[in-house]
Amino acid sequence: MRSFRFLGTALLLAISAPGAAQPASYVVQVYSYGFTPRPIHLAAGRPVTLTFVNSSGNGHDFTAKSFFASSRIITGAAPGGEIELAGGETRRITLVPRVGVYKAHCSHFLHATMGMTDQIIVN
Numbered sequence: 001m002r003s004f005r006f007l008g009t010a011l012l013l014a015i016s017a018p019g020a021a022q023p024a025s026y027v028v029q030v031y032s033y034g035f036t037p038r039p040i041h042l043a044a045g046r047p048v049t050l051t052f053v054n055s056s057g058n059g060h061d062f063t064a065k066s067f068f069a070s071s072r073i074i075t076g077a078a079p080g081g082e083i084e085l086a087g088g089e090t091r092r093i094t095l096v097p098r099v100g101v102y103k104a105h106c107s108h109f110l111h112a113t114m115g116m117t118d119q120i121i122v123n
C-alpha cells in the first residue's frame with residue numbers, strides 16, 4: 001500500500017515537472033474602451049496562451065497584424081491579424097512570440113480613438 005502511494009506521488013511529480021511544453025498564461029482584458037494590461041509584456045521564444053476576455057456587452061477586436069504574422073501560432077487563429085470578440089466572449093490563442101515592439105488596436109469604428117490601443121513588447 002505504502003509503495004503504491006509513493007508511485008502515485010512520483011507520477012504526479014513527473015507530470016507536473018517544469019518543461020518546455022507548458023505554455024505560459026497571459027490574460028488581456030478587453031472593454032469599452034480599452035485593453036489591460038498596457039503595454040503587454042511577453043517573453044521572446046516562449047510559448048504563451050493569450051486569453052482575451054471581453055467583459056463588455058459590445059463587440060471588439062484585438063488587431064495586431066505584424067505581431068500575429070511574426071509569431072508561430074500553435075493553437076487557435078488570428079485571421080487577418082485579428083482576434084474578433086463578440087460581447088462577453090473569451091478567446092484563446094497559443095503562440096510563440098518573436099522579439100519586437102508591436103502595435104495593437106481595436107479596428108471597430110472610432111474605438112482606437114476612444115482608447116482601444118495597446119503595445120506588445122516581446123523581449
Ligand SMILES: [Cu+2]
Nearest residue numbers: 060106108111
Ligand atoms: Cu472596440
